[in-house]
Amino acid sequence: MEQQHTADPGRAQLSGPALLTRLRHRPLLIIRLAVATLGILTLALAWPDVLSDLESRETAARERLRTQALLRARAAGETIQATIERFDFALKITRAAVPDGLQAVASHSRMVVEALPPELVLQQFLIDADGYLVYSSLGPSPRNYLGDRNYFRSLATDTGDILQVSPPVLGRLTGKWSIQIARAIKRNGRFDGVVSLAVSPDAWTQQLARFETAPRDTLTLVDGSGHVLLRTLKGREHYGKQAPQQRDYILHPERQEGDYVAHASVDGVLRQYAWTRLPSGLVMLSGIALDEALAPVHEINHWTLLRAGLSSALFALVVIILLLALQRYEKAVHQLGVREEHYRGVLTHMGEGIMVIDRHGLIVDTNPAFSVITGIPAGEARGLPVSALEPADTGETGLAARLALPRPGHWETDFPGVRKDGQGYTGHAMVSCVHDAHGRVTHRIALLTDVTEQRRRDSEIWHQANFDLLTGLPNRALMNDRIESLLRQARRNQGHVTVMFIDLDHFKPVNDLYGHDTGDLLLGQVGQRLATLFRGDDSVARLGGDEFIVAMAADANPEADAALARKVLDSLSRPFTITGRDLRISCSIGIAHFPGDGDSADTLINRADQAMYKAKGRGRAGWST
Structure with missing residues (x-):
C-alpha cells in the first residue's frame, strides 16, 4: 500500500536557501551560535585534560602504594625468615x-x-x-x-x-x-x-607491628596453601582461616613476588596487597588500606574537580548570560518591529479616532478613524487647534478649554463636536498625558468616539427608568431622590419641606364605566393640571394607580397648607374632557412636613398617605395634615 509523506513545514522553512536567508536577516542569531559553539568547544577541550590529570595523579599514587607494600612485605619477610x-x-x-x-x-x-x-x-x-x-x-x-x-x-x-x-x-x-x-x-x-x-603467634605478631604505618594496614604470614599463620590486624579472628585459593601465590608457587587489589574477607576493607615468598616456603603479605592511603590524593582531586567544576559552571553561566542577553536583545528588537507594525495596523484600523496634541493645543498627528469622525483629512488636521473640532460657542464645556487646564494623568469627558460639513455630534474623549524625562507634559493623546446615538439611548433609558409613561411625571424612585435632595438642602439652611399625597376620588367608576383607555387619558390630564399648578422648583410625581405626590420647599403653617390644598382641589374638581365626554372627579389630600413629621422621603410619604386616609374618612374632596 502506497504511503504518502508530508514534509514538516517548519523544517522546510529552515532548509537550504531559506535558512541562509533567515541567518542573513538575523545577525544576532549567528553571534549566539558562535558564542555557544565556542563555549562548548572550550569546555570540551578543557575537561579531558582535567580528568587526565586526576587519573594520572591517582595512578601515580597507586603505583607508589604498590611499591611501598612490596618493600614492606620484603622487610617484614626478611625479619620473619631470620x-x-x-x-x-x-x-x-x-x-x-x-x-x-x-x-x-x-x-x-x-x-x-x-x-x-x-x-x-x-x-x-x-x-x-x-x-x-x-x-x-x-x-x-x-x-x-x-x-x-x-x-x-x-x-x-x-x-x-x-x-x-x-x-x-x-x-x-x-x-x-x-x-x-x-x-x-x-x-x-x-x-x-x-x-x-x-x-606464641601473638608475640610473634608484635615483631611485625613496627612495619605498619596506618591503623588499617596489615601484615599477614601464610603458608603455601594460604593458611593464615600471623596477621597484625585482628589476628585471632583469622586463626584457622585460609586465603582465597585463586591468589597467585597459591596458584603459582614458582613465583616469588606479586601484588593485587582486593577486599579483605573479614573487615571488607579494600587494600593494595603485595607479597613475597620466603625461603621457608611461607608467604609474607603487606596490605595498605586504599581509602586511607589515597585520602590525600582524593582530597586533592576533589578540590581540583570542585575548582574545575566551579570554573566551568562560572564560564557556562557567563556564556548563558551572554546568550540570554543576546537573545533578549534580539527578541526586543524583533518585538519592537512587530509592535510598531502592530500599532501601525491598530491605529490604522481601529474604530476610535486618535489625535496627538502638543503642549500648545495643536494637532500633530491623527489616524484614519479621526477623519471619519470629524470629516477632516489627516493632512488638513495637522497644525489645527483643537477648538476647530467644536462649535464657536462651546465655552468652558468644550474639549479645547478642558485641555488648556493643567490636568495631569488620565481623564475623559464628553464634548460638543462639529464636523467639517457643519453637522453637530456628541463626542467622547479619553485623554492621556505623555511626559519627558523630567516629568513635564510634552503631548496629550486623545481617543475620540462619536457617542451621539449612545447618549440618546442613555437619555431614553434614564427617562424610562425615572418617569411615568402615562403622565410624563417623575416616578416614585426619582421622587424619592428629589425629596432627599430637598431634605439635605433644608438641613443646611434650616428650612422646611412639604410633601402632599393626592389620591383621586371617583376614578374607579370612570375606569369601570368607560374602560382603561379612558382612565389612562384621564390620568394624563390630571398630571398636566398638577404640573401647571406648581413652581419649577417643586416636584410632582405619580406613584402609581391614581396616586400622586407633590414635594416642595415651603413653610409649615395651616394657612399655607389650606391654600395649597384648595388650589389642588379646585383644579381637579373642574371637568375633564375625554373623547368628547366631560368627566368629573375630585381628590383627597394628605400633607406632611419636615422636620415635624419625619426626616426621610419614605417617612414623609407614609405620613402624608396616613393624612390622606384621614381626609377620606371625613368625606371625599378634602384634605388633612
Whole structure:
C-alpha cells in the first residue's frame, strides 16, 4: 500500500536557501551560535585534560602504594625468615642430642629456650614415633597424644628433612594458641619422632607491628596453601582461616613476588596487597588500606574537580548570560518591529479616532478613524487647534478649554463636536498625558468616539427608568431622590419641606364605566393640571394607580397648607374632557412636613398617605395634615 509523506513545514522553512536567508536577516542569531559553539568547544577541550590529570595523579599514587607494600612485605619477610632460621637452628641442636637420651635433650632444650625470647617461645617438646609427648620444657605433663596434628602427620610421611611451620593450633593442655615449628627425628633413615618449638603467634605478631604505618594496614604470614599463620590486624579472628585459593601465590608457587587489589574477607576493607615468598616456603603479605592511603590524593582531586567544576559552571553561566542577553536583545528588537507594525495596523484600523496634541493645543498627528469622525483629512488636521473640532460657542464645556487646564494623568469627558460639513455630534474623549524625562507634559493623546446615538439611548433609558409613561411625571424612585435632595438642602439652611399625597376620588367608576383607555387619558390630564399648578422648583410625581405626590420647599403653617390644598382641589374638581365626554372627579389630600413629621422621603410619604386616609374618612374632596 502506497504511503504518502508530508514534509514538516517548519523544517522546510529552515532548509537550504531559506535558512541562509533567515541567518542573513538575523545577525544576532549567528553571534549566539558562535558564542555557544565556542563555549562548548572550550569546555570540551578543557575537561579531558582535567580528568587526565586526576587519573594520572591517582595512578601515580597507586603505583607508589604498590611499591611501598612490596618493600614492606620484603622487610617484614626478611625479619620473619631470620626468626625462623633461629628457630630451625635451635631445633637442630636439640635434635642432635636425642640419641644421647632425654637428659641430654632436656639439657640442650633449656639452653635453647633460655637463648630465645621468653615471650616468643612457649615451650620446646619432643614427640615419639607413636605420636605421644615424651618431653616438654615446661616440665612433666600428663600423657598427651599429638599424633593427629597435621604437622606431625606431614613429617611422619615425608622422606626428606624439611622444616614444618604449622598454622596456629590450640594447645590441649595449655589452652593457648601456638605455631608449631618442627623437624622430624630420623633413626637409621626411619621416622622416629618430632622435635618442635611452640611459638606464641601473638608475640610473634608484635615483631611485625613496627612495619605498619596506618591503623588499617596489615601484615599477614601464610603458608603455601594460604593458611593464615600471623596477621597484625585482628589476628585471632583469622586463626584457622585460609586465603582465597585463586591468589597467585597459591596458584603459582614458582613465583616469588606479586601484588593485587582486593577486599579483605573479614573487615571488607579494600587494600593494595603485595607479597613475597620466603625461603621457608611461607608467604609474607603487606596490605595498605586504599581509602586511607589515597585520602590525600582524593582530597586533592576533589578540590581540583570542585575548582574545575566551579570554573566551568562560572564560564557556562557567563556564556548563558551572554546568550540570554543576546537573545533578549534580539527578541526586543524583533518585538519592537512587530509592535510598531502592530500599532501601525491598530491605529490604522481601529474604530476610535486618535489625535496627538502638543503642549500648545495643536494637532500633530491623527489616524484614519479621526477623519471619519470629524470629516477632516489627516493632512488638513495637522497644525489645527483643537477648538476647530467644536462649535464657536462651546465655552468652558468644550474639549479645547478642558485641555488648556493643567490636568495631569488620565481623564475623559464628553464634548460638543462639529464636523467639517457643519453637522453637530456628541463626542467622547479619553485623554492621556505623555511626559519627558523630567516629568513635564510634552503631548496629550486623545481617543475620540462619536457617542451621539449612545447618549440618546442613555437619555431614553434614564427617562424610562425615572418617569411615568402615562403622565410624563417623575416616578416614585426619582421622587424619592428629589425629596432627599430637598431634605439635605433644608438641613443646611434650616428650612422646611412639604410633601402632599393626592389620591383621586371617583376614578374607579370612570375606569369601570368607560374602560382603561379612558382612565389612562384621564390620568394624563390630571398630571398636566398638577404640573401647571406648581413652581419649577417643586416636584410632582405619580406613584402609581391614581396616586400622586407633590414635594416642595415651603413653610409649615395651616394657612399655607389650606391654600395649597384648595388650589389642588379646585383644579381637579373642574371637568375633564375625554373623547368628547366631560368627566368629573375630585381628590383627597394628605400633607406632611419636615422636620415635624419625619426626616426621610419614605417617612414623609407614609405620613402624608396616613393624612390622606384621614381626609377620606371625613368625606371625599378634602384634605388633612
